Every structure is written in structure tokens, then in C-alpha cells.
Amino acid sequence: MILEALNYAATWPLTSAGHRPFIRSSVNLWARANRCRVAWAEHERQTKAAILKAAEGCRQRRTVVVLGSGLLRDVPVVDLSRLFDTVVLVDLVHLASVRSWIAMKGLKTVRLIDRDVSGLEALLAGQPLEPLSFLRQVPYLDLVVSANLLSQIGIGVARRLGGQPPEDDRIRQVIAAHIAGLEQVSAASCLVTDVSYTVIDRGGLGHETVDLMQCVDLGTPSASWDWPVIPFGEESRDYRIVHRVIAR
Ligand SMILES: C[S@@+](CC[C@H](N)C(=O)[O-])C[C@H]1O[C@@H](n2cnc3c(N)ncnc32)[C@H](O)[C@@H]1O
Secondary structure, three states, rough: HHHHHHHHHHHHHHHOOHHHHHHHHHHHHHHHHHHHHHHHHHHHHHHHHHHHHHOOOOOOOOOOEEEOOOOOEEEOOHHHHOOEEEEEEOOOOOHHHHHHHHHOOOOHHHHHHOOOOHHHHHHHHHOOOOOHHHHHHOOOEEEEEEEEEHHHHHHHHHHOOOOOEEEEEHHHHHHHHHHHHHHHOEEEEEEEEEEEEEEEEOOOEEEEEOOOOOOOOOOOOOEEEEEEEOOOOOOOEEEEEEEEEOOO
């Protein structure tokens, strides 16, 4: 609790006013990831492997952009900074703990951008939904990685729309716009995202499965695996929640 408060306080002055409301959820994610590190380890390893495979497949390796870089738990940032001239990390917020880790590792070619990549503001303003159009301004872009971000965009938008049914078409639109943005960018892309989750009881019985992609077609995955996001004891002794993750 004290470490969380310190991380929160240290991140506050480093974050613009518009992005400060997101510090709390990032600190909460940091705390949960630490508590669940054993359960999450295999998912983090598989995500890193998918990103590295995409990186090594790039003919040129000048700039890589990682969307949803977050806590850098599932992003092989040291390898990326070895492979690429510049690594750009994009998230709603970058915690002080993450910033100091980057400095401690001496990763001098890593740049941080605080940005909402959902496109919700444009959607609400009736403007064209092109949430990844800013990537056109990134010089020498060779790879874009979406790192366990897309489901969170959908959840964040649903929360912002407040009280709307989960099948609100606007959630589907922002998810589809992210996929379209990755497909249209003139660089290679690597998408890793959880696509659904299932609530499972102690007897192994699945009670409810929820589609996090709102039926948007992501194409054929090159790999998929389970991510036990909520192990037994995290929220309840009686159930766990397992997310299905795909890489493409
Ligand atoms: C499950 S975490 C990803 C974990 C991260 N790749 C890591 O290695 O720790 C989802 C991340 O997406 C970010 N995020 C959620 N909505 C976003 C948005 N609209 N724009 C940018 N980042 C967003 C969150 O801040 C969080 O860091």
C-alpha cells in the first residue's frame, strides 16, 4: 500500500493534467501484476515471444512503436532497444516506477508518449475515427506493436460511455478502428490481445464466457494461449477468471 502511494505520488508531477486520472488504474494494475506474477508469467513470456518474432521478421529495424506499453511486463523492451534504433512507448500514463526502470537500464533510445489511442474523443465529436493516424507522423516506422491493449480500449470506452449496454456499437467501432489502423499503417504490425474471458469454478466448470472483441473479426491468429488474469484467491476463493489471448 505504501509503495503504491509512493508510485502514485511520484507519477503525478510527471504526468499532464489530462492524463492524471489514469494514474490510479495503472498503479492498481502494477499492484495486481505483482500479486499475480506467478500466474501471469507464462502469458508474459508468450507475449514477449510473439513481439520478438515480429521484430526479428522486420527487414529494416529503425523505429518500433509499442501501443499499451504500460508496465513493460510483457514487452521485451531491452531486446527491442537492441534491435531497433528507436523504441517509442505509447500509453495513457507511464508510471514513475517504469520511468526509473528505463533510466536504470540505460535505455537511451526509448521515448515515452502519453496518449489515448482509443479515438473515443473523435467518435463523440462526430469526426472520422482514425485513432492510429498519428503513426503517419512517426519517421522511419518499421513495426507497430499493440501489446495487450485492445480489450482495455473496449472496456475503457464502455466505462466512459457509462450505463450504455456492453453491445453499444461505438465500442465495436473503436475496436474495429484499431484493427483497421494496424492494417493500414505502412509498417509491419503485431497484435497481441485477450479476446474473451471465462469464469471458472473450483470444479473446473465454466460459468460464463464474455467476448471482449464485440464480434469484431481479428483474422487468423498465429498463436493463442490462456492468461489466468484472476487466479483463485485474487477476487474469490470460489472462482478464477481465465482470458483467451491471441497473437497476430
Ligand atoms: C493489460 S495492460 C498492458 C500491459 C503492458 N503491455 C505491460 O507490459 O505491462 C493495458 C494497458 O493499456 C493501457 N491503455 C488502456 N486504454 C488505453 C488507451 N485508450 N490509450 C492508450 N493506452 C491505453 C493501460 O494504461 C495499460 O497500461
